[in-house]
Amino acid sequence: MTVKRNTWQREAVRDALDSNEGFVSAQGLHSSLRSAGSPIGLATVYRALADLAVEGEADSLQSPEGENLYRACTPGQHHHHLICRNCGLTVEIEADAVERWAQATASEHGFTQANHVVDVFGLCAACTLLAGD
């Protein structure tokens, strides 16, 4: 069994995630860190984010463009997101009804080991105003 080690790099990624509203990409987080003076490597950021997601410390989703995005997450609770297409503002959503619907739909059709992707994208109130109409 491999023993996990603590490095300032992982801590830096965790902190950068925490101090960021909304979802960010690995590359975005990497350039933020570099801009702030950190010499952290890009591959390390990718690895740290993937680990955080597996460990439940980060939420992840695919942007409509296919990029993997990450966001700090209060561990333990399954939930979904409402994301502003313009500014990235994110609202965490819990909806038991949707959870039950997904599970029931899978079962009705004989599917097992079901999981689901549920994301809502839109323009937040602020961005709606700025957009004019």
Added chain:
Amino acid sequence: MTVKRNTWQREAVRDALDSNEGFVSAQGLHSSLRSAGSPIGLATVYRALADLAVEGEADSLQSPEGENLYRACTPGQHHHHLICRNCGLTVEIEADAVERWAQATASEHGFTQANHVVDVFGLCAACTLLAGD
């Protein structure tokens, strides 16, 4: 205004989509077509699939690996999919409750111009049996 022309290539892509259960990638469809003797180009398949998706003749979604997948679609009706991770078998799902939930959730938080991504992945009944347990 550009006038759209009819080519055997677009027709070939449409036919290949129609004769295929489940979702397929552009590259997958291209190699199917080439295997069947067609000299169609890869870029053309990408373009045709993108067009079909815009025109509502094809459904598209991102695989968990980030690949864009396409499937023939009976036009006009908004729906979602239940997809077998193993064999690609796809069931079209309509769920007004989920539609209303997505819209209501966005509105409650001041979001406008909302759209949503709702996909359910699992193992179909056949693949569940084959998988042992």
Added chain:
DNA sequence: TATGCTGTTGATAACGAATCTCATTACAGC
């Protein structure tokens, strides 16, 4: 049927996100 305009094609190059390679570094236990 011949002509011209222009939308379409496709081989190839380019792009970009993500992963892999591997020599080097540096945690953590002794």
Added chain:
DNA sequence: GCTGTAATGAGATTCGTTATCAACAGCATA
């Protein structure tokens, strides 16, 4: 401190997708 080995990171690589652009072909017109 020493040591074993997990972690790092610069660079190469993979792979899906898009951009180029010269050649081609659909289609309206005469």
